[in-house]
Amino acid sequence: MNQREIEEILELIWTLREEKISERKMVHDITQEKEPEKILNSMRENDLVRFSNGDVFLTENGEKYAEKIIRRHRLAERLFKDVFKMDDSGFEREACTWEHVLSEEATDSVCAFLGHPRVCPHNKPIPRGECCNKYEKTVSPLVHPMSEIGVGRSVKIVYILPSLQKRLERLTNLGIIPGNVIRIKQKHPAMVVVCDQTTIALDKEVASEIYVIAVNDKKS
Amino acid sequence: MHAEPKVTTDLKSPSIALIGNPNVGKSVIFGVLTGKYVNVSNYPGTTVEVTRGEGKLSRQKVNFIDTPGTNSFIPMSEDERVTRDIILTDPVSSVLQVGDGKNLKRVLHLSLQLCEMEIPFMLNLNMMDEAKSAGIDIDLEALERILGVQVNSTIAIRRQGTERLSSILERAGKGKWKIKYPPAIETAISQIEELLDDTPVAKRAFAIMLLVSDETLRRWVHENLTEDKARKLSEIILELEKKLNSPISFVITRARYQEVDKVYQRVVRTRKSFTSPVLNWLDEYMTHPIWGIPFLMVVLFIIYEFVGVFGAVTAVDFFENVIFGEYINPAAIWLFGFVPVEIIRKLFVGEYGIITMALSYGFAIVLPIVTTFFIMFSILEDSGYLPRLALLVNRMFRMLGLNGKAVLPMILGLGCDTMATMSARILETKKERIIVTLLLALGVPCSAQLGVILGMTALLPWPATVLWVGVVSMVMITVGWLSSKILPGSKSDFILELPPIRMPVLANIGMKTLARIEWYLKEVLPLFILGTLILFVLDETNLIGWIEQISAPLVQKFLGLPAKTTEAFLIGFLRRDYGAAGLFSLANKGLLTTNQIVVSVITITLFVPCIANFLMIIKELGIKIAVAMALFIVPFAFLVGGLVNYAFNLFGVVL
Known part of the structure; x- marks a missing residue:
């Protein structure tokens, strides 16, 4: 029984739970591990899961363990997708590897680098780590929400995490799209940004969902 | 303030629709072409309704249609939808795309979609004076070669360049600029194309529209597709949604913008810009939180x-x-x-x-x-x-x-x-x-x-x-x-x-x-x-x-x-x-x-x-x-x- 197999099963139980599924049979059906029953039993022995009436649940220990894996997996997805621009199957594959190897310290650095994102590219929540709670500003992330950028700075859009689909479409139609460079012209009473030759005014609330990275620090 | 000209449109003569991003001067050009005044102003969304007027090309009468500004044929609001629906339902023989010369990227984003639809069109870049003072030089000939359609430049408010419009309009043709989407999307497009018989615009373009704007086209689907095909259509969309990690419309728009970017780099050269200090000063104070x-x-x-x-x-x-x-x-x-x-x-x-x-x-x-x-x-x-x-x-x-x-x-x-x-x-x-x-x-x-x-x-x-x-x-x-x-x-x-x-x-x-x-x-x-x-x-x-x-x-x-x-x-x-x-x-x-x-x-x-x-x-x-x-x-x-x-x-x- 190696650690990787256990972690895969933990991850599966967690994601199934997000879909409100807890049947043991489902774990068997979906997993790609060869001997799921054996792994599950050993996990029970190690106090990671418990069984009840054909269902499987995480124990307190299992919960903590799974949370870390999910966090690493989803942060890795963001990293490979948004920053390294990997395609859909690529970042998925990469994340599956990295979830087993990232140290806690490295995970927090990635999290800070990405600006403590809250959801993965599939829009599922990323469990928050200590770094998120401790405080974002002490670790100075490289990727910031646009609403936190000072006036006069030019930034490149890295990703947009809209809570509404319509918002994303409206932004993209105006040219606010990952990869484009914009300049922050004004922040009050609402954000004003210049994208190419178009000046766009938008709510702070919307701006806080646009994540950007500085391209130069020239104050104008 | 409603100055809609009362014109009886002759159904036999061909129709030309004026289409473009908001606030680029479509209504001014409409006025030049038809001699009718429609309200013109400097803010997006002045035209919320379609206005029709009669004009003349060298040989024949044509009906011009002025439309509300739109940034994409994926409609976001009622007025954008009006424009999209004109293309889909009106028997438009060609399109005069009006664009803002200094905002070429957004102009090209629309041009690309017009090319996809295979509607004959020409591109008129307006406000070239502002493009010039913004330090933007556009190689119109190169642009013509890439798009495969006629390109004209105007300063419509001063009637510069507008006299060429009607003769160029007669040479409006289908564009040749094409784009390849990521494989998953291309697969879905060809799957949808197989379901379609008769479409209002080119099959491929319409398939893309169905992919991204299911809601506003629901009626069309209901009226034109068998139940079986409609079900298949939604299966294809669901399947694609599963494969992609972002909304379909976003992936498509991003692919389009990447293509637009490439062309933009080829046809645009930028110089130092010049903007009037007085207007700059005004701009600054008008929106200042205190002043x-x-x-x-x-x-x-x-x-x-x-x-x-x-x-x-x-x-x-x-x-x-x-x-x-x-x-x-x-x-x-x-x-x-x-x-x-x-x-x-x-x-x-x-x-x-x-x-x-x-x-x-x-x-x-x-x-x-x-x-x-x-x-x-x-x-x-x-x-x-x-x-x-x-x-x-x-x-x-x-x-x-x-x-x-x-x-x-x-x-x-x-x-x-x-x-x-x-x-x-x-x-x-x-x-x-x-x-x-x-x-x-x-x-x-x-x-x-x-x-x-x-x-x-x-x-x-x-x-x-x-x-x-x-x-x-x-x-x-x-x-x-x-x-x-x-x-x-x-x-x-x-x-x-x-x-x-x-x-x-x-x-x-x-x-x-x-x-x-x-x-x-x-x-x-x-x-x-x-x-x-x-x-x-x-x-x-x-x-x-x-x-x-x-x-x-x-x-x-x-x-x-x-x-x-x-x-x-x-x-x-x-x-x-x-x-x-x-x-x-x-x-x-x-x-x-x-x-x-x-x-x-x-x-x-x-x-x-x-x-x-x-x-x-x-x-x-x-x-x-x-x-x-x-x-x-x-x-x-x-x-x-x-x-x-x-x-x-x-x-x-x-x-």
Whole structure:
């Protein structure tokens, strides 16, 4: 029984739970591990899961363990997708590897680098780590929400995490799209940004969902 | 402000649709091509309806269609949808794409979609002067080669380059610029293509539209696809959604923008830009969180001086007392003195005479005021100040369940509530449209009415004016706030493009003002005459005394106004400004105390929307909502007026 197999099963139980599924049979059906029953039993022995009436649940220990894996997996997805621009199957594959190897310290650095994102590219929540709670500003992330950028700075859009689909479409139609460079012209009473030759005014609330990275620090 | 040309479109001649991003000058070019004036201004969303007009290419007549601006054929709001639907449902033979030269990326984003649709088109890059001062040089020939269609450049507002348009239009052809999407999307596109037989545009383009805008095309799917195929279609979409990690429309738009970027790099060279320091300075202060407010105050003060003082006092005085008082009315009375039948004499020059009342109210009181207002409003429109105002008031409007964008229809309402009701379409949710329409109908006085009221308040001490503004604003805020709580539905984001600050062009201001005055005279004078006739008949049959009597508890007791004001409210049902003009003339004759002026002015401001506005509400929101609004507004207007009167009496206020 190696650690990787256990972690895969933990991850599966967690994601199934997000879909409100807890049947043991489902774990068997979906997993790609060869001997799921054996792994599950050993996990029970190690106090990671418990069984009840054909269902499987995480124990307190299992919960903590799974949370870390999910966090690493989803942060890795963001990293490979948004920053390294990997395609859909690529970042998925990469994340599956990295979830087993990232140290806690490295995970927090990635999290800070990405600006403590809250959801993965599939829009599922990323469990928050200590770094998120401790405080974002002490670790100075490289990727910031646009609403936190000072006036006069030019930034490149890295990703947009809209809570509404319509918002994303409206932004993209105006040219606010990952990869484009914009300049922050004004922040009050609402954000004003210049994208190419178009000046766009938008709510702070919307701006806080646009994540950007500085391209130069020239104050104008 | 609704200057839609009445043109009978000949169905046999081909149609050419003008399509482009918002605020790029489609309407100006439409005007050049058809010789018809449609409202042109410097903010996105002026055109909310399709306008048709006839024009000529060298050999044949064509129908031109002016459309609301759009950024994509994936519609986001009602007006963008209008444009997309024209392409899909109208038998358009070709498209004239109008674009802003300095915003080439967004222009190309549309061109790419037109190429995909395989509709013959040409590209006209407008505002090339602004592109030049922004330091952007575009290699038009290279662009022509890449797109595979004709490209022209113009400065339409100064008619430069527009003379070439019709000859180039004859050579409009299908574009050859094509794009490959990520494999998953390409697969879905070809799967959908297999389901389609007859599509309004090229199969591939239509398949993409079905992929991204299922909701707005649901009806088409329902009518044109078998149930089996419709199910397959939604399966393909679901399948694709699973494969992608972002919304389909986003992936497609991103792919398009990447392609656009490549072409942009090839055809554009940038130099150092030059922008006027004065305009820059203005831009800075207009939207400044602190200086923006005094700037607004200065703007309002200038408007007040020009419309309220010069228009409503000086000019009205001249027209009413000199032109009508000394010449026209005496001349008409003298002339009609020869008519032996008394009733005809009274009909034209009596107390409720068509000349002495309808025409002198219309021409002497209202016309000078609306003219000065239209001039000011046109300047504001063309300068680009209005969207900046939207930015400034965004937070305040949030309280009313709206966002800053709603300031555009609201200010337009100060011109004409009817037109403004229509332009509420630029708002994204129905809830916002209802709130704006209600506030317009309730409390936003149109230019005619506003002008008359400004004229009246000019007679008053300033606290009276402040009181009027205060009460009306309080009422609007309260009603807006309450309806934002009560009405179901959602708010929408404030994401608004700010057009550059521009020096208004005198010729355009003049043309606009004239077109609006023409509209005003056509739309309004007949209603004035109708109102006068109604009063005349009521007077002749002595019904007026009877109405005054039965409404005495309301008008005289509750509002504390003289019986004569009943007439003003009566004709106010036809047009609020006519009612206001009636009050104005009473006030001018010294028949009202200051308190009474304030009460009556508040009541008439909140009073029913005019007939034209009411019809527009029915058209936009349906009869149920329209009637509900009217049933709320009329009693409410009297209630507020009565409360103000009551408060005056209670606290012994004498203004």
